[in-house]
Amino acid sequence: MRQTSLKMVHELAKADPRVVFIGSDLGPDTLTEMRDEFPNRFFMEGISEQNVIGMAAGMALDGFIPYINTIATFLTRRSYEQVAVDLCLHDLPVRLIASGGGVVYAPLGPTHLAIEDIAIMRALPNMTVVAVADAEEMRRLMWATLDWPHPIYIRLAKGGDPVVTSPEDGFTLGKAILKRAPGDVLLVSTGVMLGPCLDAADLLDARGINCGVLHMHTVKPIDADALVDLAGKVRLIVTVEEHILTGGLGSAVLETLSDRLPGRIPPLRRISLPDAFPVKYGSQQEHHRLNGLTAPAIAQAVEKAAVEAVVEAAP
Incomplete structure (x- = not known):
């Protein structure tokens, strides 16, 4: 890259x-x-x-x-x-x-x-x-x-990252790309987390959970219109980022929906690096594994969050 x-x-x-x-x-x-x-x-x-x-x-x-x-x-x-x-x-x-x-x-x-x-x-x-x-x-x-x-x-990412986008996606600064239409769940990712999210969506589909994927390549200015439109169609939103919990993509999504959909935001979960300085040396892949940023870990977290969202919504 x-x-x-x-x-x-x-x-x-x-x-x-x-x-x-x-x-x-x-x-x-x-x-x-x-x-x-x-x-x-x-x-x-x-x-x-x-x-x-x-x-x-x-x-x-x-x-x-x-x-x-x-x-x-x-x-x-x-x-x-x-x-x-x-x-x-x-x-x-x-x-x-x-x-x-x-x-x-x-x-x-x-x-x-x-x-x-x-x-x-x-x-x-x-x-x-x-x-x-x-x-x-x-x-x-x-x-x-x-x-x-x-x-x-x-x-920039590491380089040699799998190509998961296509020319048909186009590119406009400030405009997100819907890589997979959502059912009950929407994954919102940025950067190289798009690949693991697409793989996680495949795993979830095999488990009967239809999961959309929105690629938010521009975190600022964020595509508020796309978020608001899709938030009204799903029961759960999950953000995924290779960044600490504070102030990144998840925070931007929460802020946007809070401003645009006050009182009507679907349950939202954030998958990220912890709010701490890493203490382990190693590889990027190892840190992804340790912090739940692999496709299987994302799928498992989404499945758990989906169950919790159903319980929360029950009368």
């Missing part, structure tokens, strides 16, 4: 002279073709994330569209004030390509795990927050970023 996004920066640079790339201490082989073709629009800075944000803001004020890439935790935590004041306050079209969203960097421990990035980025006025499902959807997203007038936070 990362390689696809960076190659797309080069493609966008060919299509639009406003596009520039800024990296922060990336490898020497990063975007070498763009560096050679557009040396005046390629910048590789050191470990200086706050400075990189300031550079991008200045370029955007001069009419450029900067695309920045570095590790998600450094791009969000380390330069949060600059993102808020330099980018969001002035509502500048800068694109933050954040490597290693969620627990991708599990072998490196908690300092490198971007488990709260969606929460802190969506808290900023004017910021758009996106997490696509696979490399093919990344291509469609990158074309959509070219003329988006606001800053965008793009959460």
Whole structure:
């Protein structure tokens, strides 16, 4: 996914002279073709994330569209004030390509795990927050970023993730994609959790539970119309995300439905990482297994929640 996004920066640079790339201490082989073709629009800075944000803001004020890439935790935590004041306050079209969203960097421990990035980025006025499902959807997203007038936070997964989207899905920032129509249950996912949710829906279908899947690639601005429409048709909503419980997709869905459907929200359950710093080193897959983010675990949680919802609804 990362390689696809960076190659797309080069493609966008060919299509639009406003596009520039800024990296922060990336490898020497990063975007070498763009560096050679557009040396005046390629910048590789050191470990200086706050400075990189300031550079991008200045370029955007001069009419450029900067695309920045570095590790998600450094791009969000380390330069949060600059993102808020330099980018969001002035509502500048800068694109933050954040490597290693969620627990991708599990072998490196908690300092490198971007488990709260969606929460802190969506808290900023004017910021758009996106997490696509696979490399093919990344291509469609990158074309959509070219003329988006606001800053965008793009959460990247590990890479090599299974392709679960298709060109027929299309892509529009702020518009969710209904991958599977719901029956009694609706799964709402973002990022790479779409794949496990689709697999979980298949498992649930075999158990007699018809489960829809809504891919919420844009967490902010969230597709409130799609949520409200589907919430009126189901008995249970379950959100799934590779992010802590606080402030992520589940929180955004709850807030939206509370505002738009006060007193009429169906039972809602949230599946996520716990609200805690992970203490185990290992792999992304291991963290998914430990935290119930695999397809079998999601199916089991949905089945349990569906039973509870029926009991709660009984007179």
